[in-house]
Amino acid sequence: MLSYLHAFHAGNFADVQKHAVLTLALSMMQAKPSAIACFDTHAGSAVYDLESERARKTAEADAGVQKLWASRNGLVSSDWQPVMQMLSRLNAGEGRLTVYPGSPAWIRQFLRPGDALTAFELHPAESGQLADWATEHGARVLHEDGLKGLLRRLPPSQPRLLTLIDPSYEIKSEYLDVADTLQKAWQKCRHGVYLIWYPVLTSHLQTALKQAVKDSSLRKVWCSEVHLRMPPERGMTGSGMLVVNPPWGFGDRFSAMIEDIAGDQALGISHECSWLIPE
Template sequence: MLSYQHAYHAGNFADVHKHLTLHAVIDHLLRKDSSITYIDTHAGRGLYPLDASETLRLQEYREGVIPLWKARQALANEPLLSDWLAALANAQPAPSRLTHYPGSPWWMGHRRRKGDRQWLFELHPGEHEHLAQQPFSEAVERIHGDGLKGLLQRVPVKTPRLCVLIDPSYERKAEYHEVAETLLTAMHKARHAVVLVWYPLLPAGRHRELLEGLRDGGLRKVWYGEFIRQSPREGERGMFGSGMLVVNPPWGLDERLAAAMAPVVDSLGAPGSYRSGWWVGE
């Protein structure tokens, strides 16, 4: 099934949570000089104009990135969040106007250094066509293919460090199991990789299959952060929250993200909440 297109949801609350977490992780990684390979298993289009027909249909960015953008001056005292918003401004054709929302390829690559590598996988042919048109540098390799299989084919990598984002649509129930199995195999091949996994919080609670699969598979040092946008209502089927896992998280990540997510929760309004901690410790 290849029906999912992220353009319908670009800039929503889950994107804010996901990309703020990714930004914080990369910020820590860049404190060392050794080179990094970045792998994005579900890259999408790379950049989303907010006036695109798909994005305008649902306009989920109005309850995601827009309130934070409007409040960016008031949020200047929170270091991580203000830095993320400044980076967001740099992704705009005119920095004073929010007209585009950058996807994970941009958040991974806009601070890429000489010697760093970036591999972007996208299986959907239409999405990959959009991705191929983005003006990325020659250091970025765009692969039309299955990102989970591609990850296993390409690890271990030649650079001293590896950062991976796994961000499927979870259209198929089997994807939760597939992500867990892929991650367990990848970590056996690259034990020091820093891997981020996004998952939706849905009333059916299928994300537990992913979480329990990692724990039962013996993976260690797995941190989680969950942004609860609203309490799930009986009978509703939509996403009520966003979850992030980080395997081998950098020291201090939990505290920095908790401080940044507090004003995010406040800006996006009640009844949101944020929680984090170790899913599996040492």
């Protein structure tokens, strides 16, 4: 099934959490000089027009990145600086954001000489736009299933690994597919940092993913969930991230980032975090 298009949801509260995790993990990993292989299993289009018909149909960015941008002068954590700098570069002026970067664009912004980005995208329209973007930004794009493609390319030639896994979960079996892929990837590259996004749903389908990870042989898995203070009666009420092998001190720094934006005057979310599997 390939009906999902992220353009309808770009810049929503879940993107804010996901990309905050991604940028913090990258910046902390780059405290060491050794090269990093970055993989994005469900890369999307790389860059999104927040004024497009698709984006305005849902207007999800209004309650997400637009509120983050409006609150930028009150942010305390310095770890928001790379995020604000990226948004500022892509958008002219100080008003509302019109452009929002997807995960491959966030990763590409951090790449140093020796680092590499491999982006997978199976949707034909999305992969075409991604490939056009990649020709100007030095990324490798592969039009194939990202979960299978990742496993075929591990371990990487670079000494370190960062992987983002964030399918749409259109198909219910994807929750267990992600857990299975994560286990196999970890066995191939145990020192890698793996970031797994999942929706928090009223149906609680996400619990199958979390339980499967708990039952695996994985170690050092940190879990972050943000929850809408005024959730809908059905559908997505929050957003979750699993971080395998987080850099030392990651949890405290990320929690400080979320504290900046959790109030009702900002994104209207609450945050829960803990070790899903202890160190």
